[in-house]
Amino acid sequence: MKLGIIGSRSSGKTSLFNGLTGLNVDISGYQKGGVNIGVVKVPDERMERLIKMYQPKKISHTSIEFMDIAGSSDSDEIGTQKLGQLREVDALVLVVRCFESAASGISKIDPTGEIESIEMELILADxxxxxxxxxxxxxxxxxxxxxxxxxxxxxxxxxxxxxNNLPLRSRKITPQEQAIIDELQLLTPKKILFVANIAEQDIPGEETVRMISDIVGKNVIAVCAKIEAELCQLEEDEKKEYMKELGIENSGLNKLINTCYSLLDLVTFFTCGPKEVKAYPIARHTKAPRAAGKIHSDIERGFIRAEVINYKDLIALGSEAAVKEKGLFRVEGKEYEVQDGDIFCFRFNV
Structure with missing residues (x-):
């Protein structure tokens, strides 16, 4: 999954990028070109339990690639060239400054203005x-x-x-229109997660979330990017203690990932064995052959059936053999829709 982080000047998007990725990108100035890229492992407690159970030689977590698009040095505009770098992302993360920042020379808090400005840039590009x-x-x-x-x-x-100054995500898209959108890699059909970047004293930011939600509707989370950047530099025990002290129940990374999975309507399936335990994100309602294609195109092409165990059943009963004894092992065909937590073994012939 690829997520593009965008926002106006001094919104704190690079601080958020640092907090999400654990990198230490300089936030004192603006690049005139290029993009900051960081890849992070998706935290999933289920993977840890499956790894413990199967003891695989190889472990493949789901990962997210974050792209931090640098702002212009002399304006709030992202710039046409940099917008082009966003065309391949799965969703956009729009960071909105919700704290006073006299040091930046922009002390006024104007979430509506920031959102409208960025949205208009995307509209003009399309x-x-x-x-x-x-x-x-x-x-x-x-x-x-x-x-x-x-x-x-x-x-x-x-x-x-x-x-009419409306993004394409505001309208119902036909299959013919979708083909054009895919060809041109248009930006405004992409779904947006709005991140309210709040001050430390405003944690957990529930009031700010309500304020931004009144502007954009849904898909809003509050994060203090400055604190997130500090947290990612700490050892796990220190991090938990600091989060407890600040009243942070869930890290910004976890909140962002969970919301993006919901935004993109994704589920996760697994393949497990002594050679490898691997997680795969996939769109909800995807049918079994297409899921098999995530592993290899030959498996999709020669799909015969899917042997399925649900993660919850496996953990509750302790082994694949116990799942089979209880009659919870299933064989599914081409019309089966992948469910979150399915563990697959695909049978195929090419």
């Missing part, structure tokens, strides 16, 4: 992509090709939404 695509197709349409004319009509429908 308008540009659609406009250029329409322009190219209009030249080809002179030949009278009906299919090209139909495609222009679809593009213009998408552009009309953007012309």
């Amino acid at each position: 308008m540009d992509s659609l406009g250029r695509k329409i322009e190219r197709l209009e030249k080809q349409a002179r030949s009278g090709d009906a299919k090209i004319k139909e495609q222009i009509k679809i593009l213009e429908g998408l552009k009309e939404t953007l012309d």
